[in-house]
Amino acid sequence: MSKVLYKLTGSKTVVCEDAVVQSYGISCFENGKKTLSFPDILPDREKVSHLVHLCNSLHVAPCQLEDIIEDFLP
Secondary structure, three states: OOOEEEEEOOOEEEEEOOEEEEEEEEEEEEOOEEEEEEEEEEOOHHHHHHHHHHHHHOOOOHHHHHHHHHHHOO
16 A cells, blocks of 8 residues: 655745736655646645645545545635
C-alpha cells in the first residue's frame, strides 16, 4: 500500500478582473513522488490549508481528490 500525503502548493499570482491575487492549490504525493496537482483552487490560503489537513487526516484516496475539491468549492 502506498503512502499518500497532500500538501498545500505555493502561491501563484493570477490576474483576475484586473487584480492580482494569490491562489493556492493541492499536490498529492505517493511514496514521496508527486502524482497529482490541482493549482489555483482558491485565493484563501486558510481554507485550502484546512482542506489539505482534512485530506491527510481522513486518508483520502488520490482518485477521490478531484471530486472532493469540486464539492469543496463554493
